[in-house]
Every structure is written in structure tokens, then in C-alpha cells.
Amino acid sequence: MFRPQRILTPIVFLIVFSSIPSQAALKIETLSDGILVYSGPSRRFRPLMRVRKGRKFAASSTIVQGKDGDFYRVLVVSARSKRKRIGYIFVDEPVSIIGESKETEEELTEIRSFAQAESSLQLSTWFLKDSLYIWGVGYQKYFAPEFYTKAFIGQLFNKVSGSLTTGVEMGMDQSFSGQFSLFTSFAFGVVVVGQEDVLFPDSKELNYLVVGTGGLRFHADQYASVSLGFGQTAIINHNNSYTSPTVGFSVEVGL
């Protein structure tokens, strides 16, 4: 759908900026709720936060060209720690230039952008009933905004043995407030055990793993996040299965 603001706002942006004598940065204001501020210049980067209508940012006059469109480079100041960092708002979003900021262009340039990369490393653990738990390390790649796939390898432990587990995971995040997002994920994989009947009655040497979890993710900064989720796990072979409620925890670091 054609949105005139997509063309008009950047033009106004440039006109206003060229009329400002000093190197002061611009000030922009969001015109609707739910606008995402990304950690990098693409909607495939992890969002930093979701902001409401009326939120003001200092913005660089230079529009950044990303892989999937153009972005405003804005200064995000943490309300609590007052820590400054760089965020990116898609030019298609409804924002308006309301004047100039007390920050200068140089200040915005000096702040390094620690973008949560399109790919990241994730350490995850799943706690099951009967003292079973799984840990794994995975390579995670964002193929679309807030949608990722992950390849992981790890171990499943019970009271008597440890076994190799590996597989793939897909998941989605839904930023809903500030630095929090709601996530849902599915993991499919295999569990390779040295012998039969170890995991559950009639378990085989090769079993299949399905894990579904959903919960809350906190984006600690542009380059790290932690999550806590609840869900379920099934370990199955051709004829038999083991099912369990599951609590999952993960730490993620951008690469």
C-alpha cells in the first residue's frame, strides 16, 4: 500500500536539516503506537523496543540504507540507566520532525551501534520432569523480522546417562512493550542414546525430539537477550513416547 509519508517525511527531513545552521541533530516524534526501534538498519535485526505515540528521539540527518529499506538513525536513551545507544526506525513508520535536538550530529556518530546481528549464538536449557534436562548451543539466524531458525547441538541428561541431541528450531518474537517480547518456538531433533530402554520403556538408540515453548524474552541490550519460557517436550520413536511439561531458559549473544 502506498503511504505518502514514506516519501514526504524523508524529503521534509532533508529540507529542515539543510535550514539548520549548526550541526544539531533533529528531533523526531512517533505519531502512532507500536513503532519498532531496531538494533540495526534492517527489519531482520532484533528490535530494541516498541514505543508508543509521542515518543521523541534525537535523529541523525543521514538516512541509512539497509537491506530492506531506509532507516532513521536515532538516539535511544535508557529511562533508568540513562545509557545511550543507537536505534533504527523504518522510514515507512509514521514519525514527524518537530525541531532540533540538543544532541549534535557528532554525538550521534560517536555512539557505536552494537547491533544485535542477523545471526547470534544461543545457549539454551530445557528442564523436564523425572530429572531430565537438555542443554544445547545453537547458531541462530534471522531470516525475516522477528522470525528465526536455529541449528543446535547438545545433550540430554537423566539420572543414569547423557545422550547426544541435535536438531533445528524455528521461532518468532513479538515485541510488545519496551525491551520485552513474547516468543514462541518449535524445536525438532534427534536424541541418540547408547542403548535401549534408557530414556523411557522401549526407548531406542535413535529417538526423535519435539519441543514447544513460549514465554518472555528480555533484551538486555542490543547484543544480548535472556528468555524464560514454558511448554512441552515429546521424545518419540516409532511406537513409544515420553511426554513432559517443560521450562526453558536461554541466553543469546549477537555475532
Add this chain to the structure above:
Amino acid sequence: MTALLLIFIILFSHDSLASVEGATLVRMYDDGKTQVLSPHIDVVANVFEEQLTINAGYAMDFVTSASSDVKTFASDTITDERKEIGTSVAFNMDQGSFGVGYLQSDEVDYHSKLYSMSASRNFFEKNTTIGLSFVYGDDNIQSSGDESYQEYMTNETYTLSLTQVLNALSVIQFLVDIRVESGVLNSPYRRARQETGTSGVYRGLQENLPRTRNRYAYTVKYNYFLKGLKAAWAQSLRIYHDSWGLLSGTLEERLTKQWGKLILATSLRYSHQEGASFYKDIYPTDIGPFYTGNKSLSTYDSYHFGLRPTFEFSHKFSFFLKGEYYIQNFQNHTDIGDINDSDDNEKLSIGAFIVGVGLDAKF
């Protein structure tokens, strides 16, 4: 429960940002031997500028049955009552949704709790949607004839869906469902029929089923708007198989057309199922480890015809009727009738009428 629903409606309908929708349905099933009456009410409220959807539902089933399962090894007609309450909350965001839900179902001898979580995410200007959902079920099985009978079954369902808008007139959807059941899957009442060595005389054995069942279903749905007819044409194909050796295919066609305030939906469904590997109509004296009297595990064909006229009195109020006819022809399940009379044995065939009436209202 009804009072709770009313409070729910009143609370949210006073919120100027809310829209509340209520739906009721009363459904009656009758195949000549079993009658089921099912009233159902559902209330949905959209609040905070539709960013939050809250749903609450209540349903009941009143069952009266003198089916062949019941009459073969029990003399009386049985009656049963099931109550179901459910609620869900969904957060609707720019590019998708996230929801959680709870459903509880109670009978005298069967109690079930379901916890669900789901999310969807759309891409490419909402032309592509990926959905994930999972459900955890915890069932407690009892027996009205044996107070000490107490068994448990857990089940997990995982659903992955991909919906793609193909053009202005058509949409296609792919779904994969995995369901894993673990625990006691027997019915404490159901009996497998076993030869006694005397011709035409059988004994009833408490059925014995595997303690786990892994079930897989693959569905493709295609919806198309017929411009010439100004009608919506929907079709779906579902393939199902499980670790008990069951294999089935279901094809459904549905046509919906609107004439002014009347919307008429017609549907036709055919299904064929190959039964479970251990299923036998009559088990020999040398019986295997698993045996069942559950006819739904046998080989059968089924046909379903449906008609649903809806009258839209206004954009806020509609009334609908529902008429369905269902035929199920079993290939290897015999209706023994009187267990002591072999002359009345015949292949089981079910023909059932399902009628319903409902109201939808928006506030």
C-alpha cells in the same frame, strides 16, 4: 458459569474501546441408538483498540446411548453428561499474534485439562503467515463401576501452519499436526470380543491398548472465490497416520454463497480409514498383546453432507440453522446385537442426523 459470562460481557461492553461478540449453538446428534444434545455459548471481547482478545466459552453434552458397544456387554442404556469451560487471551500485534488458553472438560468418570499456547507471524504485506501452536493435555480416567479405578493420560499436540495468499481470489494453507499420547488409552468400559471355541458364542475382554500413540496429520486447504458465481469454494485434503497402523484420508468440499441477507453454505466430506494393525472384529482364542472393541480403530468409509443457512438480520445480529447427515460404513466391525444370538450379526453401519440452531450477536 453463565453468570460469569454475563459479568464478562457487562464489564467489557462498558469499555468504550471494546467490542463484544456472543455466539450460541444448540446441536443435536441422533443415529437411532445414540443421542447427543450439545448446547454451547461463546463470548469474545476485543479490548484496548483490539490489541487484546479475550474469549470465554461454556459447552455441555448430554449423551443417551444404546449403541452396539453398550448393548453387547451391558444390558441397559447409558446416560452421560459432559461440561466444558474454556478461556483464552490473545495479544494482537502489528505483524502477528500471541495467545494462551485453558480448557477443562468434566464427566462423571473422565476429567481433562488442556493448556495451549499459539503464535502467528505474517510477512510480505501479510500475504504469508506462519503459525505455531502447542497444547498440553492432562486427563484423569475413572470408572463409574469401580471407585478404585484411577488412571492418567497426557497428550501433547504440536501444530505448524503456513498460509499463503496466492492472488486476490485464492488462499492456500498447509498444516502439520503431531500428537503424542502417553498413559492409559483404554476405556474401562470397552470390551474386545473373543471367540470362546463354541461357534457364535463370544466373551468380552477388557480391552488392552498400547500405552503410547504417536499421531501425524498433514492437511492442505485451498480457498477460491468464484467471481462468476460470487461464491466461496473451499476444499481440504487431510492425510493421517499413527503408530498403531491407522491410515486415513479425508477430502472435503464446501461452497458458500450469499444472496442479500441469506448466506448458504453446503459441504460434502468423504473419508476412508484403514484400521489399526492389531484391530480385529472378533479375536481368536490365541489373542495377541493388544486387543480392542473400539470401532473407531476399524476400517471404514464415511460420508458427510452439510447445509448451513445463515440469516443476517443486521451487521450485528445473525441467526443460523445447521443440518447434516453422516454415514459410516464399517468393513470389519460387526454389530453383534444380542451376544447370545448369532443370527442378528451384521456389519455395522451408522446413519446419523445432526441438526443445530444458533445465534451470533455483536455488542
